[in-house]
Amino acid sequence: MKPVRLSFVDVVRLGLLGVSTRKLRATLSALGISIGIATMIVVTAIPASSQSALLEQLSALGTNMLRAEPVPQQQDQTIKLPESTLGSVSRVGPVTTAAMVANTHTVVRRSDRTDPADNSGLTVLASSTGLLDAINGKVQAGKYLDDSSSNLPTAVLGYVAASRLGINKLVPGQQAPLVYIGNTWFAVIGILDPMPLAPDVERAVMVGWGAAKSLLGFDGHPTVVYVKAREEAIADVRAVLPATIYPEVPGLVQVSRPSDALAAKQASQRTFSALFLGLAGVALLVGGVGVANTMFISVLERRREIGLRRALGATRRQIGGQFLTEAVVLSGLGGIAGTTLGVIASAGYATYQGWPSVIPPLAALGGLTGALVVGILAGIHPSIRAARLTPTQALAST
Template sequence: MSRLGPRDLVGLGLVGIRTRKMRAALSSLGIAIGIATMLVVTGIPASSQADLLRTLSALGTNTLQATPVPDRNPPVLLPEDAPAMVARIGPVLTASAVANTHSVIRRNDRTDPADGLGLSVLASKANLLTTLNGRVRVGRFLDATSESLPMVVLGSVAATRLGLTGLPFSGTGPQVLIADQWCTVIGILDSVPLSPDIDRAALIGWDAARTLTHFDGHPTVIYLQAEEDQIEAVSAVLPATIDPQKPSNVQVTRPSDALAAKRATESSFSALFLGLAAIALLVGGIGVANTMVISVLERRSEIGLRRALGAHRGQIRAQFITESVVLSALGGVAGTLLGIAATTGYAWYQSWPLVIPAGAALAGLAGALATGVVAGAYPAMRAARLMPTEALS
């Protein structure tokens, strides 16, 4: 018999599939279920992981806070240009600051001037909310226009203590007294988990604070967001950047404990993916191997006839391995589509971001082909060992 070309080999490999369609479909179904299971057990945890990591990121995994070292005499003052210097650090994405004006906020002029309701009045940079992942509940935050005007934004607790739960849809907002100056409330914030002190504060613009209060321009807290994988490096250089003359006067918070949790989560999920994928492929491969062994037993006459017509053992092995690979490939494609559909539906139901690991999909298809080769190896060798007289008897 002449040498078989690739097209002839594929044609022979498809003979068993075409003549036993139901068995071929059931065999491919085993692989399809295995690959679909692999994608589901990687895609759903990956989508859940993405949602978890998004939640952890909102807790400040890439956020640092710098303050003067407390209890120094005289008190430590951070340089006025410190926020701008911090923003120039390469991995820093955004930097902002607040400063205590040591002023009192009152609802009206009939309130005792000494009663500040436990609230602080802070000078704020216009990008503070972005840096702290904060949100405005009603109204708007300070911007380049309003930061020099007598306008104020209230934290969630501050608004409640001042008896303000909302703002009018149109017209001028309510007014409060800050350092005996009337200021218009333009916004109320939701709670800010990264800095609870903001919840109990009234925020006025940096320039407005200089005009309305005795604010000297020195920040008391500097916030920053940096590239997450560089957060430790930024923390190390931050004191010297803020105060080059006396870096020991600067106290920097450690990276959030949520960052360690986030990294541990990434590691544990990766190990889980590998274990579940291996089990899924093993189950599918056993199903294909079982089908191919039965196929060899049922096709003894066909094998004997081909051997009698001149087919050598290598061609017989190639025929059955090709059939096994085609069965596995069909199951792999079907399983990939099924797994993607199932993962998409579940992620949508849970309101998670959809994550289909491309590596898992490609590995699933490659694994299906490899499984076909391995699963078909023994049946192919068994078929090749059959002698023509034994197979035709």
Template sequence: MNDTPVRLSLVDVFGLGLVGLRTRPLRAVLAALGIAIGIATMVVVVGIPASSQQALDHQLSALGTNLLRAQATFDQVTQKLPPVPEDAAAMAARIGPVERTSAVANTHARVLRSDRIPMEQSSGLTVLAARSDLLPTIGARVASGRYLTDGTSALPVVVLGDKAATRLGITEIRRGEPAPTIWLGGRWFTVTGVLAPIPLAPDIERAVLVGWPAATTWLGFDGHPTVVYVRAQESELENVRAVLAATVFPKNPARIEVSRPSEALAAKRIAETTFSGLFLGLAGVALLVGGVGVANTMVISVLERKREIGLRRALGATRGQVRTQFFTESVVLCLLGGLTGVALGVLAAASYAATRDWPATIPPTAALGGVGSALAIGVLAGLYPAIRAARLTPTEALSAP
């Protein structure tokens, strides 16, 4: 007679793990529901703040959190602005993480609403020579009319910043009507556009923008930029800032003042840190509650099924097989609850994001972590009940009331 115990296949082990779930379906559903609620809570508390953070990131990025401003400073010795190279913007574009560059220059011209106004009563607005690629670089847009193009930059036309337009009384360019004009540099210039507010570029809001070639032709502009705008990758912003002055003006970098990363970028990074801490705290509480519920269910299951355990032991089942049965049952129970919880959590987080007009953002780590956490909970919650069941002797189990 062969006393060697029969080795169970994976199919047999899985089948044994489902015995308790099939014989007590209501209890299994309630236990799985407990772990599902815990996992769903984890996914929700990760998904909703992640969606909110994504929406916040979009809003802050739209303001230009990755925008740097390199400005030439007044030289006290020469009493002039330093002659920054004409191709300074192109030089800055060679820095690896830089995505866009553009430049403006102060022409020192005076602008009037009409040629009847005395020159000493000028509006006090700055007249800047601007390139046609300025708007996408600083994240600005046209509120009315149109911006300078490569074709119109050589013509006597201007675009007004938001505050400059208000001061000059030209806040809108109406189609079908003659375009308004202003007196600039001793001649009339046609206003073709008005910009929307630019919170991170107030100097542009208070400026009258003239095409680079037009400023050279009619305003005596020498071609040297005074401000270079650089948009770079956020993760490399500090590194770009460190080399920007020497790049745009290698002759004398000390005469270039580079702006610090905006407060909006700092706020964005603080929000990311705050949200990360919130994720870990809430998810941990939810998983702890679910794990305690499953462990409690498995312990009660062992107590109620002593006769079943005793009968299996009397028929030749080994301690290891009994241990495997209850251990597998716990893992399968938690896995089913975990999959259900992930599905419910994703649905709830996506639905809430849709009601707030946020982009639905469910980090893959949340879904995979939910399933992995459920398996881990199943292992931990089933370990003690499985060991306890395996320690029962056949006589002890069969004599239980």
């Protein structure tokens, strides 16, 4: 007689039937792999969330910032950067932000009655309007120089400069405090937050580029250029900046190296990737061993069922497909439960810590896919062993 062919749906139903009739064992088996998958997601998602918060802090430290200035030489030999420097640098493809400052060599005082030689160790800098974006600076009070104020006698104080001048706050609606720069009174329109990346800006009073030229006798040549570029191209930008800024003698322009935070960021990413791969492998291996053990025991306990089905005409392929389906179902259920549990636990912990919740897609999708693959691998040998049993062997062993 020609054996009856079972469709794919029939084989899946048989596999589900084996799982549903042994609910406690199936639950315990799925629990093993779900714990493994959940652990994998937790130990990857939590470091990913922590890493995301860390990388935000590292990025704030200027991992993509460069500083270009003339090489210090004798006073009469130091080059002057061209007035067109900002435009030249801005045309470099990977550059996202550029700004410049220049020492006006003038003195700032709180009053015109104080000693003109006493500048409290502060510098007066002519500044382009995009300086804060280039150095990741923030305004503590008031506002920074813009196109409407850069030609007027207005000034912005660095954090240390404000403290030394005794101007610690700006009250909206009241007259702005005044500082005496050179021979001109300037109204203070802003105070900056601390900026550890730019200590020279913290100890400076910034005035507009146009105001410095018209009121302070500034010659228009920048002394420091700040550049932000795409992080992956920062080394290339650093290489071309000297020739871009001073093409006559590029060697007379020095460019600061990228922040050491960039190296720390890249090392953190490499360590994170290696950790993820190692933990994923261990978790899936443990889950696969649990499923394989369950399927082997299932084959031993169900020899009578195998013998009866073989005696009634079931083929080896049908017997093997049934047990392989059970292994995949067990792993799939464990993978779904583990992925759900891991995502919830990771998101909850990240929220509690105040971190951005980051669930690596490779961990979530890979965990479920890996569980199914492990289920197939773990079920192959038990299903082959069950399929090789003849009816007489299976019934004789019961």
